[in-house]
Amino acid sequence: MTSPAQWYETHRELLDQAVRATQARDYWSAYPESPSKSVYGEDAAPAGERAFTALLGKPFPIEVPGATGTVSTERSPYGIELGLSYPKADPLALVAAARAATPAWRAAGPQGRAGVAAEIIKRINARSFEMAHAVQHTTGQAFVMAFQAGGTHAQDRALEAVAYALAASTRMPATAEWTKPQRGGDPLRLSKTSTVVGRGVGLVIGCTTFPTWNSYPGLFASLVTGNPVIVKPHPGAILPLAITVQICREVLAESGLNPDLVTLAVEERGDGIAATLATHPDVRIVDFTGSSDFGNWLEANARQAVVYTEKSGLNTVLVDSTDDYKGMLRNLSFSLSLYSGQMCTTPQNILVPRSGIETDAGHRSPEEFGADLAAAIDKLLGDPKRAAGTLGAIVNDGVLARLTEAGTLPDVIRASAEVADEQYPGATIRTPVLARLDAADEKTYTRECFGPVSFVITTDSTEHSLRIFTETVRAHGALTASVYSISPGVLASAREAALDAGVHLSENLTGGVFVNQTAAFGDLHGTGANPAATASLTDDYFVTGRFFTLQSRHHVPATEEV
C-alpha cells in the first residue's frame, strides 16, 4: 500500500512544476506527445496494440457496484468488430457507493488527493498506446491524433486540472494563528483551522468525439477537491473512459482507499441515466460535454448541483486581409479538415467582405477566396494516406446525414468525397464540404452544423463581418474565433468584438498553430462568457465551486503560547 501522502511525496516535484506552469502560461507538458520509440520505448506501440486487441470481444474487466447484466453499444468508425461489453450500472447504487467512500477521501487532504491523481495520470500515460487504439476505434480519430488528443494532451489537461484544484484548495492556509491587540490588556489569540470539504458526488458525462480530453478536467478537478466521481461515458465511446476508471480504481485501492470513489456508469442507449444521475439530490457537481439541447436541460434541471457544460456554437473566422495568403489557406484548410471537422472548435462560419480581401498574392474576391480555399483543401487531402491520417473517420450517422444535407446547398464550392483507408477498408471517411452563403442566409449559418461542413459567407464589409460575428456568437455561442487582417485597426476592433462576444481570439494563424487546438497550461478552452460553455478549461472558476472551506477556531491555551 502507498498512502496518499506518499503519492504526494512521489509526485511533489511534478505537481509543483504544474502549479508553476499554470502561473507562467509558457509552453509546458508533462506527457510527451510524440508516439515515437525514442520516447516511449521499443515495445510500447506493439504492447499497446496487443493490450487493446486483448480487450476485444469480451466483457471489460471492471467492478461496478450494484451492476446488473451487461451492455454493448460501441461500434468502430473504422469498421472493425469491437464486441466489448460492460456491466450495466444502477444509478442509485453508484451514488450510494460514492457517498460511502467519501469520508476517507476528505481526510486524505488536498495534497494526498493530488498525489493519488498524479499517480493515476502517470498510469494512464503508461497506457497511451492502448488508449490511442481505444480512442481511434470509438471516436474515429486517426491514430496519431487519438494518441495525442485522446492520450497525452488529455493527460496534460488532467494534470492542469489537478494543479488548479490543488492550488485553489490550499490557498487558504490549513492552520493560522490570529492575534488581535487589545488596548490595555493581553491580545486576543485564536488558533484557526481550515478544512477542504468536497461539495458532494461528482458526475462526469462524456462525449463521443473526445471522451478523455473533455472529461478529464472535470474528473480530476472534482477528485482533488475531495469529491467522488461517477463517470458516465457516451454509449458510443465507453472504452477510453472504462480504461480510465479502471486505472483510477486500481490506484485508489492500492492507496488504501475505497475504489468506489470513481465508478463507471454504462447504460443502454436511451436509458437516460445521465438525467437520473444529474438530478439526484446527492449529485452536487455535473460536468458535461455534448449537445446544446442536453446541456441546456442540465443547466435548467440539475438545480441541486453546480453544472459545467461545454456545448456547441458557431466558430467563426473573420477574413479581412493577409500578408501570407498561402499560409492562411494552408492553416484554414487544415483546421477545416482535421478530424473531419468533428471538433467543437472547428471553424464553421468564414466571413469575407463582398469587396474582397487584400493579400500578398493580390486582391481576391469572395468567390476567388472560396475557390482558393477549396483548392487548398484539395491539395491537403490529395494523397489518400495523408488524407485518412488528417480526416480520421466519421463518428456516426448523424454527422454523415448533415454532410449529405450540406451537399444539397445551392452554392457548394467544394463537394465531399469518399476516401479509402488501406488499413481499414470498412472506415467511413469523407472530405469536407465548403458552401458559399450570403450574410442574409442566417437561417443556415446560425445553426451549428457539427461535422466537416463550413460556410464562406459574403458580408457587406469587414465592419459588417464584425457585427455578424458579435451578434451570432453572443446569441448562439462559440468555442473559437479567428481573424486575418494586416490592419492594426481591424485587429483592435476584432479584439474588442471578441471581448463583447465572449470568445477567445486567434489572430493571423498561418503556421503550425491552429485555431481548433488549445494547449493545456497555455490556452483556455471555452470561456463561460457565451452560450457555448459555462466555464473555461481550466481556471480558478472551474475548480472553486467544487469544494467548501470549513473553519474551526479556539483560543490559544497558555501551554501553546510561544
Place this chain on the structure above:
Amino acid sequence: MTSPAQWYETHRELLDQAVRATQARDYWSAYPESPSKSVYGEDAAPAGERAFTALLGKPFPIEVPGATGTVSTERSPYGIELGLSYPKADPLALVAAARAATPAWRAAGPQGRAGVAAEIIKRINARSFEMAHAVQHTTGQAFVMAFQAGGTHAQDRALEAVAYALAASTRMPATAEWTKPQRGGDPLRLSKTSTVVGRGVGLVIGCTTFPTWNSYPGLFASLVTGNPVIVKPHPGAILPLAITVQICREVLAESGLNPDLVTLAVEERGDGIAATLATHPDVRIVDFTGSSDFGNWLEANARQAVVYTEKSGLNTVLVDSTDDYKGMLRNLSFSLSLYSGQMCTTPQNILVPRSGIETDAGHRSPEEFGADLAAAIDKLLGDPKRAAGTLGAIVNDGVLARLTEAGTLPDVIRASAEVADEQYPGATIRTPVLARLDAADEKTYTRECFGPVSFVITTDSTEHSLRIFTETVRAHGALTASVYSISPGVLASAREAALDAGVHLSENLTGGVFVNQTAAFGDLHGTGANPAATASLTDDYFVTGRFFTLQSRHHVPATEEV
C-alpha cells in the same frame, strides 16, 4: 480628474497588504474600529452627527437615472423622525444605464478598478461617524456597534473582497509568451493576452439589519471584477447604502468614469423590484442577504445569473463540559444579547445532555445550566445604560411579534423585559427570551426564530446533541456553531460533525471572542455547504464567478523576437 491607474498607485501599498492578509489570515484591519478622538480626530464625532442630522427631513441628494417621484419608507427603531426620501427607481432604466457604463470600466483593468474601489472605501471610512448614525437609526444597532459592524468592520469586509477580486482576476498573467520546441525546426512562438471581462450587471440586495456589512462584499467583488452594480437596499435601511452609492458615484465621476456604474434602486414597500431586477436578462450576478423564502426564490428563478445568498439557519451551541463555567456563561449571555439576537449569527439552539454537564463549578443539570445562563443574562443587562448599549433596538414589528410568541412557550426560563433608553425615549428595547425545550420539540427549534429568542434543549447525551446538530444544520442550515467541552474526544467529534453539517465551528469561547462575530481576513462568514448560504464571505469562490478571462493569441512576428 484622477485616473483609475492613479488611484491604484495611490492605494497600491494598502492593496498589496490586503492581498497578503488574505493569505496570512492573521489579524489585520485597515480601518480602526475604535470611534475615539485619538484615532479619528477631535471633530470627527460631532461633524458626523451634524452631517447625519443635516440629511434628515429632506430628499437624499443622489442622482438615479430614469427615476420618477420619491419614496420614503424608513423609520428609526430609536423613535426619532427621519423624514428621508429617495428618488424612486425604474428598474429598466437602471439596467440600461449600467450596461452603457460598462465598456470603460472593462478597459480600466483589475488594478485600476481596485484602485477606484480603495478610494471609495477610504471615503466611506472618512464618513464613519455619519454612517454610524445612519446605521443606528435604520437597523437599531447601538451606536458603537453601528460604528463598528456598520462602519469599520464593513469597510474591512469591503477591502477583503477587493483583495480577493484583485488577486483572482490577476492570477492569470495579462500577457505571456508561449514557446513550443519543434523537432528539427524553429519553435512555435505565440504571444498571448488575457483580458478580464465582467459577467454582466450585478445586483446587490441589502438587508435591514446589516445593510453595509452584508452588502459590501458583493458590491466590491462585482465592481473590481469589471461589473456595474445596482444596489437595492431594504426599504427599512436605505440611508447607509444611499451614502455608500453616493460616495461610489462621486469617486467614479472624479475618475472620469460613468457614475452609473453604481446606482441606487429604491422602491415602495411591496413594489418587488428586487425580483424584477434579479430576473432581468442583463443582470448576471445577484448578491442577496435576507430571508430564506426570498433567497430560495432567487436561487430558483434568477437563472440567468450567478446567485450568492445568505439566508437564515439554526445556529447551534453544543454544551458538553467546561473548565471555565463563568467564562462560558458570560460569553454565551453576550452572544445571545448583542443587538437583541438580530444577527444572522446569533445562537438559537443550545443543546445540553439530560445527564447534565461537568464544570469547574461542579456538575450542572440542564435546569441548573438554564437558570445560570438566565442569571448571566440578567447580570449582563442589569444596568439599563449598558443593556441599551448591548441590546440596541428591535428592528421591526416582526421581531417583536416573534418575541411575544416565544414568551408564551410552556417552559420560559427567562422572560423578555422592556429597557428604557435615556437618549431615545421612543426606542423599542427588549431583553432576550430563553426557553427550555426537549429534543422531541423539533417543531419549535427547527424553525429559525430571528430575534432575541434562544432555546436550551435537553438531549439524551452529547452524542445525541451531535446527531441533532448535524441533522438540523444539514436540513435547515446555520451560519455559526460552537461547542463547549473539555474532552478531546468530544471536540474531535464536534469538528467532524461540523464538517458533515457544513458549518464553521468555534470551540470553548470563554473570552473576548464571540461566536456571532467574524473578522475580515481571519474568519470566513458562511460556508455554502449548508442551506443557510451559497458562498463564504470572502474566498475565491465568491469572486471567481463574477468574471471571465478572455484570451487572444498571435504568432510572435520577427521584429518582436528577442
